[in-house]
Amino acid sequence: MLQRRLFCTAISETAFRPNSGGSNYGKWGIKQVTKSNFSEALNDIETRITESDFIAVSLQTTGAYSSPWQRLLPFDTAEIAYLKAKRAAERYQILQFAVCPFSLRESKLIASPYNFHLFPRDELKTGMPSYSFSCQSSYLISIAREGFDFNACINDGISYLSRAQELAAKDCIRSPSAGSCTVPSPASRSVADSIFINRIKSRVKHWRNACTDQSKKTEDVLISSLRKMISATEVHGSRPCLNIDICSEQQVQLVLESLKKFVDVVPLLIPANGGGTQIVRVVLTSSQEDKKLLEKELQEMENKHNKCVRGFREVVDLISCSQKPVVAHNSLNDFTSIHSKFLAPLPSTLDEFRHSLGRVFPHILDVKHLMKELGSQKNLNNIYVATSYLNSRFFAPVDVELPHQAISTKADSVKSHGHNVLKISELFAKVCSILKVDPKAPEAIEHCGQLPPALERYANIFDPCSTSYQDPPINEEDVRVRAKSCKRVSSKNVVFLWGFQSGISTGQVKSLVYGKHEVFSSEFDIRLVDESCAVLVFSSPGLSEVLLEALDSGSLEEMVSEGIRAASYDAYVKVCKLGLWKANLADSLELALEEESECLSEAHTAKDLSVIHWNSDEMISLDDL
Structure with a gap:
């Protein structure tokens, strides 16, 4: 049995290992879809979606964050995580959108992966979409190494309009x-x-x-x-x-x-x-x-025109109309991008986003949250690392079958983004097998708006630190300072420090503050957020307020003279809510403190203007007139 387990694990890892020289990727023919073959693929994927039980999606964008502190951090609340994902979705463009309708039959995965190449252009001369967007150099280098064809993307990428854009431009893009x-x-x-x-x-x-x-x-x-x-x-x-x-x-x-x-x-x-x-x-x-023939011709002409207007959004609408559960590996980032590009501008809060998205995609399953049920505290953001983690600890062989796909091409001889969505499908199948979850449940899937009971509690979770949407809610003020730590503390115990020299280590920051005040004699943890700022977390309540008051009053002369500055977690929240996205967190926190000072000054001025000086001796008496 042990030999069989090692053999199955080796086969699974070899078939999808990202740096295996490229020879194994040609085993699967991932359907590469551009503008030239989009109509053909659209009819095909509609059939596959109808036949499937689940639909996996995966996005390849031009970036995720522009500086280290703007990525998702352990001490981010669900609301802060959403604001960061919202900024990334509005800032970066989707270049590849992989879709994989799939079904599970015991240990067999029946999948049909497609990789759509997108590029926004104003083909209909309506002024939309034609986005300007940012690019993160490391992301572009990564997809270039995978053999991504930028010329094909720009020249033959599929364009689209979001639902909101189509509605706004309805009069301009009408056909007879x-x-x-x-x-x-x-x-x-x-x-x-x-x-x-x-x-x-x-x-x-x-x-x-x-x-x-x-x-x-x-x-x-x-x-x-x-x-x-x-x-x-x-x-x-x-x-x-x-x-x-x-x-x-x-x-x-x-x-x-x-x-x-x-x-x-x-x-x-x-x-x-x-x-x-x-x-x-x-x-x-x-x-x-x-007459009936003419009306039918007109209807077909209108449908064809609408498909041309919607472009790739036609695929998004097919997924939405199917009401099938959608499986992803990084649902918050992926679906903020999907909402921003194909539905409407993103709402300002997480609750509004969840409500808006739920009307289009009622059931979203994130395999990262499913894996947390296995007791994993590792940061498994990479799909291949997550699969390797499962293979090294559990025996869950999955046979992958791609019955509807074309013969693999030269483009499939290297790892394309289409392999990611196929890997998500396989990862989902493995986790369900390990957790003894029956994902099939035809009686539930056949009725729109329902999920298999075993999967209901894992649906629509957008808090990166949660495992179940139905679990008791975690206090919004609770945060973590370490990615691998289960311990959560109140955000009121968190202080951000900056002003120290560049290139300093975490240990040096801890030595810098140790002994400077009695609060540092208690237990505390400290980590660098970026090269400009550190986050400090006290285990005991009330110590953060003591430290902030001491710095504000100037009683910590040594730290003040060294240029050390501090701010509470509320200042960090204000940075994200006001969009003060500077390259260094220290600069953003400085702006937040300036905003707070200006608000206090304006409030004080307004209060002064409402005060009058009453002197009855200087009043003019009407009797004297």
Whole structure:
């Protein structure tokens, strides 16, 4: 049994090891999708999503943070973690979006991975999306080493519009579409409206009669052309049509009202360049079957146009409409980017984000939170490290089957981002096997809005330090100072220190403050956040306030003379909420303290302005006037 375990583990690690020389990656043909084959892949992935039980997603962006302190830190609360992820999502661009519909059948993983290459461009000339975005050099170097083709991404990457952008640009990106009438009842119609409707009815009637008059079919071509010119008859495809110019949306509805009595015509709304409707085109059909055929053609044309407008968001909408559970490895960062790019601008708070996202993706499972149930306190941010961790401690072999994928290509001979999403699917299968969780539960998956009972408690967790959404909530003021520590302390016991020389170590900072005040005789922990600032955590309550008061009063002359500055955790919260994202945390905290001083000064000034000096002797008496 031991030999079998080691053999299965070795096979699993070899198939996906990131630095294995590239030869093993060609085992799986990851579907690489660009603008040129997007339509084909869209139809294919729609079928795979319908057939699957879960959908794994993974994003490759141009960066995550611009300085060390702006990444997720152990002492960040859930709200602070969201604010950091929100900034990264708004700042960096998605270059690759991998999607993998998959199902689990005992120890078999049936998966269909796709890797979509994205690039925002204003293809529809609406001023959107055309984002300007930042790039983190280490991220670009990393994906370049993996063989990422930047030229293909920029030239052939798939563009998109978010739901909010599509709604805002709706009038500018309309295609000819069948009109629907919402005109008010005749009782509320004005005299001018009634005259306008009668004129349109008369005009359409004469035009229709001219088109259907059999006696004029043998007319001379010149006479027929002149007659069409005079009657304003044109052709829509092979069908006669009449264009009616309109001046307002009210007139559009009046024209549609006047066409109700003509059962063999179909009205089309032709959009204007600046928005709104420019022309109502009346198309004459030869029969009811021909009318239904035209309406079907128009619907297909509108669907094709909408797909072109939405671009890659069509895939996001397919995932959303399926209501299938979505599996990720870093859900907070991934879904803040998804919300920002494909749904709408990110809300200001975590609760608003969770509510907004839940309407689109009701069930999100993060394998990092599932792995915490195994007792892991390691920081397993890397998918391959997480898999290696499981393989070295547990026996959970998974057979991967890709029945619908094309033959692997040269692009698959190196590790592409599509392998990440396949690895997430495998990691999810392994964790479920180890935890004895049945992820299949067809009776739950077949009903939209439900999850298998064993997985419900792990869904929609966006607090990086939580394991279960249904567990008792952790006090928002509780934080950790070490990534591997289970101990949580109140944020009121946290102090940020800066002003020491650059390049100092944690031990040197601890030696610098030790013995300077009686608070340092108690137990405390200290860690460098970046080269400019350290975080200090007291085990006993009240000591942080004592230290801050001592520094503010100047009683710690030695520390003050050395330029040491300090601030509470509230100042750190203010930095993130106000967006004071400087390269060094010390500079950001200085700005937060300046903001606080200005607010106090303004409050004091406002208070002074409300005070008046009363002297009855100097008042003018009305009796003296």
